[in-house]
Amino acid sequence: MHEIFNMLLAVFDRAALMLICLFFLIRIRLFRELLHKSAHSPKELLAVTAIFSLFALFSTWSGVPVEGSLVNVRIIAVMSGGILFGPWVGIITGVIAGIHRYLIDIGGVTAIPCFITSILAGCISAGST
Numbered sequence: 588m589h590e591i592f593n594m595l596l597a598v599f600d601r602a603a604l605m606l607i608c609l610f611f612l613i614r615i616r617l618f619r620e621l622l623h624k625s626a627h628s629p630k631e632l633l634a635v636t637a638i639f640s641l642f643a644l645f646s647t648w649s650g651v652p653v654e655g656s657l658v659n660v661r662i663i664a665v666m667s668g669g670i671l672f673g674p675w676v677g678i679i680t681g682v683i684a685g686i687h688r689y690l691i692d693i694g695g696v697t698a699i700p701c702f703i704t705s706i707l708a709g710c711i712s713a714g715s716t
């Protein structure tokens with residue numbers, strides 16, 4: 588029971604860190620303006636895709652190892668990108684996060700399921716816009 592509590596605390600810690608980073612990102616005027624726009628240029632979409640992909644990669648790197656798997660909050664970054672900026676950001680971020688997750692643990696028990704769920708999360712978030 589104590590181990591589960593420690594694992595959950597570590598995951599909540601990672602999620603809180605991501606939310607704090609997003610909070611500071613929203614404080615930047617240029618990013619706030621992007622959030623309020625209804626249409627984005629390809630250059631803007633590329634920039635926010637890179638930002639949310641970096642959040643997803645950071646989430647994977649800071650994951651908590653538990654019995655051969657990696658517990659992390661990568662999906663939050665993928666879903667946020669798709670919900671806030673549309674289908675291309677969500678799908679591309681999901682593909683980048685999925686490939687990265689697969690490549691850091693090729694042959695691992697959760698490598699393929701995490702690869703698939705990252706891409707699916709990007710597609711699902713794209714459908715919500």
